[in-house]
Amino acid sequence: MNDDPEDFFPKYKEELVKIASETDIPEAVKRSVTAYRVNILKVFKSFPDSLQLAEEVRRIKEYSINHIKELVEEACESFERNKASCYLAKTAKEANEIVGDLVGSGKLVVKAKSMVTEEIGLREYLQELGNEVWETDLGELIIQLAGERPTHLIYPSIHMTRERVAKLFKEKLGVEVEPDISKLVATARRFLRDKLVKADVGISGANAVAADSGSILTIENESNIRLSTALPPKYIAVTGVEKIVPKLRDALTVLEATWRFIGYPAPSYVNMIFSASKTGDIENTVTYGAQGPKEMHVVLVDNGRIEVAKHPVLKESLYCLKCGACMFECPIFTLVAGNYGDKYPGGIGLIWSYFTGGNKERITSMLYACALCYRCKERCPLKIDTPRMITTLRSMLVKEGYVPPQVREIAEETLEANEKILEELEKNIQKNERK
Amino acid sequence: MSQEDKVLYYGSAYLRKIGMQEIDEASKKLLNKLGINYMTLDPEPFGLEWIPGLGYPEKSLALMKKFNELLKKINPCCVASPLDGVIYMWNAGLESMGLEPAVRFTDFSNFLYDWFMERGKPEFNEYSKKAYLHYPCCIGRKLGKGIYAEKILALLKMIPGLVIVETVHPDVQIGLRPPWAWSPCALSSMQILFPELHSRALVEELRFDFEAHKPEVLVTPCARAVWSFRNAFEKENVKDVEVIHISELLLKTVRWVS
Numbered sequence: 252m253n254d255d256p257e258d259f260f261p262k263y264k265e266e267l268v269k270i271a272s273e274t275d276i277p278e279a280v281k282r283s284v285t286a287y288r289v290n291i292l293k294v295f296k297s298f299p300d301s302l303q304l305a306e307e308v309r310r311i312k313e314y315s316i317n318h319i320k321e322l323v324e325e326a327c328e329s330f331e332r333n334k335a336s337c338y339l340a341k342t343a344k345e346a347n348e349i350v351g352d353l354v355g356s357g358k359l360v361v362k363a364k365s366m367v368t369e370e371i372g373l374r375e376y377l378q379e380l381g382n383e384v385w386e387t388d389l390g391e392l393i394i395q396l397a398g399e400r401p402t403h404l405i406y407p408s409i410h411m412t413r414e415r416v417a418k419l420f421k422e423k424l425g426v427e428v429e430p431d432i433s434k435l436v437a438t439a440r441r442f443l444r445d446k447l448v449k450a451d452v453g454i455s456g457a458n459a460v461a462a463d464s465g466s467i468l469t470i471e472n473e474s475n476i477r478l479s480t481a482l483p484p485k486y487i488a489v490t491g492v493e494k495i496v497p498k499l500r501d502a503l504t505v506l507e508a509t510w511r512f513i514g515y516p517a518p519s520y521v522n523m524i525f526s527a528s529k530t531g532d533i534e535n536t537v538t539y540g541a542q543g544p545k546e547m548h549v550v551l552v553d554n555g556r557i558e559v560a561k562h563p564v565l566k567e568s569l570y571c572l573k574c575g576a577c578m579f580e581c582p583i584f585t586l587v588a589g590n591y592g593d594k595y596p597g598g599i600g601l602i603w604s605y606f607t608g609g610n611k612e613r614i615t616s617m618l619y620a621c622a623l624c625y626r627c628k629e630r631c632p633l634k635i636d637t638p639r640m641i642t643t644l645r646s647m648l649v650k651e652g653y654v655p656p657q658v659r660e661i662a663e664e665t666l667e668a669n670e671k672i673l674e675e676l677e678k679n680i681q682k683n684e685r686k
Numbered sequence: 687m688s689q690e691d692k693v694l695y696y697g698s699a700y701l702r703k704i705g706m707q708e709i710d711e712a713s714k715k716l717l718n719k720l721g722i723n724y725m726t727l728d729p730e731p732f733g734l735e736w737i738p739g740l741g742y743p744e745k746s747l748a749l750m751k752k753f754n755e756l757l758k759k760i761n762p763c764c765v766a767s768p769l770d771g772v773i774y775m776w777n778a779g780l781e782s783m784g785l786e787p788a789v790r791f792t793d794f795s796n797f798l799y800d801w802f803m804e805r806g807k808p809e810f811n812e813y814s815k816k817a818y819l820h821y822p823c824c825i826g827r828k829l830g831k832g833i834y835a836e837k838i839l840a841l842l843k844m845i846p847g848l849v850i851v852e853t854v855h856p857d858v859q860i861g862l863r864p865p866w867a868w869s870p871c872a873l874s875s876m877q878i879l880f881p882e883l884h885s886r887a888l889v890e891e892l893r894f895d896f897e898a899h900k901p902e903v904l905v906t907p908c909a910r911a912v913w914s915f916r917n918a919f920e921k922e923n924v925k926d927v928e929v930i931h932i933s934e935l936l937l938k939t940v941r942w943v944s
């Protein structure tokens with residue numbers, strides 16, 4: 252804990268106030284929230300069964316988290332059966348080391364967007380080993396160039412306006428481009444295409460993992476996941492163990508609910524990867540390394556997940572699809588984006604940041620920015636009770652001594668005053684009874 | 687000291703603490719005007735309902751348990767409060783300790799609605815304004831029940847001339863969820879802990895609804911919400927929407943009681 256616990260709350264509070272008043276983040280998020288409202292309305296109109304679909308996913312997730320250890324084993328067996336090597340990394344450090352060994356150094360690595368790799372700091376780790384690493388999702392590329400961290404689960408650069416992106420491209424890529432969204436997209440396409448074609452290793456996360464068939468499932472619009480996982484000779488999937496569901500059809504259901512609550516009637520692509528590329532075209536003999544990767548590796552990351560799966564309240568956080576829908580309804584997120592958060596953004600992100608080893612002082616401060624309005628729960632496809640987890644985590648941290656002094660004062664004064672009031676009230680009642 | 691025929695009006699101490707005594711006074715004047723037999727506590731506990739959520743559940747729930755025991759002795763017909771956090775906590779909070787409230791805790795406007803239904807409606811003066819109805823999250827979204835909201839709406843509909851508008855959230859527009867499920871939050875805890883962000887967040891939250899309806903009045907049954915809205919509107923210079931508590935509105939409009 253901080254040597255001076257009085258210090259941290261004002262510090263983070265000041266940070267949020269500064270962001271809300273001195274940057275264009277509120278304007279950028281405002282534009283995205285407006286767009287999200289239009290998108291989700293279209294989705295619900297076109298697919299009125301979306302809520303029922305989400306209920307089904309809730310059942311799948313409840314089962315999966317209750318059987319998380321068995322599913323890890325089953326998934327690994329299935330991957331090995333498909334000739335993909337499978338690793339279980341207990342910690343972030345272990346995960347980075349496994350991937351580091353697989354990549355080596357001096358390589359060109361292309362990455363698809365993945366929150367778990369942000370959680371463990373994989374890009375930075377691989378760069379330290381002497382690799383050139385590029386994020387291929389446009390939002391991720393933008394924040395990589397800006398040297399920032401993602402501020403939304405789906406739209407990592409949601410906090411940036413087009414004007415700021417144009418400025419960034421000029422500074423970092425040396426390309427003069429108007430703040431016109433389609434021109435900015437074309438610039439990124441030209442820059443990344445070269446990297447994708449030449450890459451030695453491709454890395455992706457997963458939206459779901461099917462234990463029965465050993466498959467990695469992802470959804471995307473940009474086609475960067477397709478290219479990152481299909482073009483380089485080596486493919487590594489890095490994903491959290493909570494993404495594993497029992498069956499392929501469960502995984503597809505999870506995917507469909509995810510894209511609907513992201514606000515897409517349909518994504519451009521759904522990818523399912525079972526193994527490295529192969530062919531049986533000569534003598535019906537299976538040979539790996541056809542047009543796509545020659546090798547496939549799957550790194551399943553625990554990093555606190557299996558432990559939190561045992562917690563009666565916080566385990567619900569593992570059901571999260573990372574659709575980011577809740578953030579568009581969050582009053583604090585609207586002003587400061589993912590700066591309300593630590594390793595992971597938003598209210599649900601605070602719970603994730605906690606069990607994956609985030610900064611406790613920052614998490615504590617952010618926990619008290621939550622107004623407990625319950626809009627996140629209302630929006631969440633799985634009805635994840637983030638406010639309940641937030642109050643649970645607050646009380647866990649109070650017991651550890653993490654509490655903003657202002658909160659402690661309010662709580663202690665109110666409790667003390669009421670103790671006296673209740674005693675006096677009791678006496679008055681007794682007096683009246685005697686009368 | 688059983689007071690079965692009396693309602694216990696609760697919330698004065700907290701309302702005074704946050705400077706909302708005008709709502710407290712309006713509520714009591716209204717009870718008098720309607721001839722409702724009520725009692726208050728001396729001294730009155732305050733603010734206990736907010737403390738569990740701050741991370742101190744055990745201590746605050748222990749005090750609520752004690753309060754509950756005292757209420758058993760006082761035995762009013764029910765407790766009515768214009769603080770909707772109280773209603774939430776005394777329903778959900780006690781339940782989490784495996785306890786039932788000794789008496790029924792209800793929202794003040796719901797109490798009035800029930801009263802009118804049982805004893806007859808008063809007559810109302812016309813109030814020709816477009817009012818944006820704010821449903822407190824404490825008795826809507828948080829409890830997940832529509833019953834309180836339905837009565838609030840029905841009560842307001844008794845006032846002639848009043849045009850009630852509600853949230854235009856996408857889920858409400860397509861009938862997926864009722865308006866109370868998506869009513870904006872008054873963010874009153876943010877007003878205490880993050881006052882520098884509170885007013886902007888609140889105005890931003892109301893943006894879509896206000897742009898769609900251009901209301902003249904915001905009406906809510908929660909006094910803490912009034913406190914929060916009034917502060918935010920003042921800071922953000924929102925001058926064209928008046929914030930009014932249901933008690934104040936009823937006190938203005940109730941004309942005759944049979």
Ligand code: SF4
Binds near residue numbers: 570574576627
């Ligand atoms: S908590 Fe729910 S709404 Fe928020 S990102 Fe996770 S699944 Fe989506």
